[in-house]
Amino acid sequence: MESEYEPLLPIxxxxxxxxxxxxxxxxxxxxxxxxxxx
Amino acid sequence: MGYVMPTERIxxxxxxxxxxxxxxxxxxxxxxxxxxxxCIGLSVFVLSLAMLFGIDLLGWAVTTSVWTxxxxxxxxxxxxxxxxxxxxxxxxxxxxxxxxxxxxxxxxRADLKRFALGFTAVFAVSYFCWFLGSWAYIAATPDKRPxxxxxxxxxxxxxxxxxxxxxxxxxxxxxLPRFAQSLDEAIRPELYIKTAIVILGGFLGIAALEQRQLAxxxxxxxxxxxxxxxxxxxxxxxxVSRRYFGFSREWAAPLASGISICGVSAAIATxxxxxxxxxxxxxxxSLVVIFAVIELxxxxxxxxxxxxxxxMVAGAWMGLAVKTxxxxxxxxxxxxxxxxxxxxxxxxxxxPGWIMGVSTTVKVFIxxxxxxxxxxxxxxxxxxxxxxxxxxxxxxxxxxxxPKFILGYVATFLIVLTIGLAAPSLIPKVKASMAQANxxxxxxxxxxxxxxxxxxxxxxxxQEGIAxxxxxxxxxxxxxxxxVGLLISWLFFHGVLPPTLKG
Numbered sequence: 001m002e003s004e005y006e007p008l009l010p011i012x013x014x015x016x017x018x019x020x021x022x023x024x025x026x027x028x029x030x031x032x033x034x035x036x037x038x
Numbered sequence: 039m040g041y042v043m044p045t046e047r048i049x050x051x052x053x054x055x056x057x058x059x060x061x062x063x064x065x066x067x068x069x070x071x072x073x074x075x076x077c078i079g080l081s082v083f084v085l086s087l088a089m090l091f092g093i094d095l096l097g098w099a100v101t102t103s104v105w106t107x108x109x110x111x112x113x114x115x116x117x118x119x120x121x122x123x124x125x126x127x128x129x130x131x132x133x134x135x136x137x138x139x140x141x142x143x144x145x146x147r148a149d150l151k152r153f154a155l156g157f158t159a160v161f162a163v164s165y166f167c168w169f170l171g172s173w174a175y176i177a178a179t180p181d182k183r184p185x186x187x188x189x190x191x192x193x194x195x196x197x198x199x200x201x202x203x204x205x206x207x208x209x210x211x212x213x214l215p216r217f218a219q220s221l222d223e224a225i226r227p228e229l230y231i232k233t234a235i236v237i238l239g240g241f242l243g244i245a246a247l248e249q250r251q252l253a254x255x256x257x258x259x260x261x262x263x264x265x266x267x268x269x270x271x272x273x274x275x276x277x278v279s280r281r282y283f284g285f286s287r288e289w290a291a292p293l294a295s296g297i298s299i300c301g302v303s304a305a306i307a308t309x310x311x312x313x314x315x316x317x318x319x320x321x322x323x324s325l326v327v328i329f330a331v332i333e334l335x336x337x338x339x340x341x342x343x344x345x346x347x348x349x350m351v352a353g354a355w356m357g358l359a360v361k362t363x364x365x366x367x368x369x370x371x372x373x374x375x376x377x378x379x380x381x382x383x384x385x386x387x388x389x390p391g392w393i394m395g396v397s398t399t400v401k402v403f404i405x406x407x408x409x410x411x412x413x414x415x416x417x418x419x420x421x422x423x424x425x426x427x428x429x430x431x432x433x434x435x436x437x438x439x440x441p442k443f444i445l446g447y448v449a450t451f452l453i454v455l456t457i458g459l460a461a462p463s464l465i466p467k468v469k470a471s472m473a474q475a476n477x478x479x480x481x482x483x484x485x486x487x488x489x490x491x492x493x494x495x496x497x498x499x500x501q502e503g504i505a506x507x508x509x510x511x512x513x514x515x516x517x518x519x520x521x522v523g524l525l526i527s528w529l530f531f532h533g534v535l536p537p538t539l540k541g
Contacts (some may be wrong), residue, residue, distance in 0.1 A: 005284050005286075006280075006286050006287060008280055008281065009423065011418070011422045011423055012276075012280070012287070012423070015273070015276075015418055016273040016274075016276060016277050017273070019269050019272060019273040020269065020270060020273040020274065022269050023265075023266055023268075023269025023270040023273075024270070026265060026266065026269065027266050027270070027526070027529070030262040030265070030266070030530075031262075031529045031530065033262075034255075034258060034259050034262055034530055037258075
């Protein structure tokens with residue numbers, strides 16, 4: 001389990017940020033849709 | 039969710055010296071087990087449907103009522119078999135399950151003698167726990183006390199047998215290691231729960247027939263909730279484990295998937311997607327199983343206390359927060375019985391199964407997306423993070439990682455729905471059929487609880503030195519996942535109530 005420290009690559013930061021922000025935006029849209037149409 | 043195969047069972051760490059083909063072997067076995075669960079579940083389902091033609095093929099199966107006199111607790115399920123002694127009904131149920139599971143064990147290349155002996159013990163202990171949990175002082179809800187002539191009861195319903203089975207399993211797993219080892223071949227919680235979920239599809243099909251609009255809303259909201267779970271859980275857990283705990287990418291990605299998504303399968307799929315060493319998903323899987331037990335013992339009671347006025351929120355919360363299929367659906371079942379009992383005391387009689395139905399729906403959709411998520415990660419890793427010349431991610435891998443038992447769940451759900459929609463006059467017969475199949479679903483649930491307990495050897499895991507992994511797990515699960523899961527469940531399900539019983 002012990003391994004050399006690997007700094008966060010820019011692509012990893014992008015993956016984290018894009019995924020999370022997509023999630024938040026989708027959350028708002030889907031909550032709205034679920035309340036409107038179901 | 040996912041399969042926990044023998045090599046992973048808490049002696050997982052044996053696989054530190056495992057070959058590079060081990061993950062492939064794990065995935066292969068998981069797929070086989072998925073198909074077996076479909077076959078077993080569909081067999082029970084089809085046999086129960088014989089009632090549509092007036093043939094009662096499963097009515098001899100044993101059922102346990104809430105009892106005050108032990109001698110009157112057990113009986114055959116159907117009135118057509120009323121003359122059959124209860125003991126024979128119990129033995130018949132055992133033999134039936136033994137035979138079909140021996141076929142499955144043979145397909146899994148298990149040691150059949152050890153499996154038969156282990157299964158006998160698993161069945162005996164599990165059913166005894168169900169029997170204990172059906173004792174009126176534990177199970178009876180307040181409305182049943184006058185008929186049973188008892189002044190008080192814990193109102194836990196007979197599904198408290200699940201908790202007793204879990205406790206029995208934990209005792210065996212942690213204090214009776216030699217006995218636990220002797221049961222090893224039959225400790226297959228994922229096979230049991232997947233089979234139960236296939237059968238559950240038919241049961242939920244009946245619920246959907248009776249409440250079509252509500253069922254549609256639950257399915258839609260379930261899909262919404264799980265998309266959020268992937269996108270909001272995973273990046274934060276990955277970030278925390280990389281940034282604050284210094285885990286390498288090889289450890290952080292399977293750990294994030296294991297904590298965020300659906301436990302064992304997600305950890306295995308991610309490990310394989312990013313080409314991690316076999317030991318990585320195996321270690322993560324061990325943690326997933328242990329913490330699922332803890333969640334299972336805590337969250338349903340928390341849900342009963344704080345969310346009994348929002349039952350569907352509670353059900354979705356179990357599906358989003360509790361990892362592994364077995365523990366999640368089991369938590370849904372306990373939450374269902376606990377909340378219904380509490381609501382009943384307040385004068386509201388919810389129909390059974392809806393809260394568990396939400397947990398199952400959410401969990402099933404989470405499972406469906408594991409393959410897609412693993413594919414995305416495989417593409418990011420192979421194209422951007424660790425590009426290797428000539429290596430391409432194939433779309434067919436989504437199918438390879440797809441949990442096949444879900445097809446069985448969808449099939450039983452749709453068959454019941456189709457029959458009900460095409461011939462509404464058959465609905466009462468279909469309902470009676472599903473009630474019989476449901477007896478076997480409960481037994482598979484019970485064995486799942488017991489098996490999860492047996493697998494959870496806390497001391498051994500600690501000795502293997504996975505404290506740092508556990509630290510991330512505790513922090514993310516109890517500090518983030520559970521609360522975000524609750525928030526998402528609330529956003530999508532608050533105000534949605536299960537139908538109430540008429541009369």
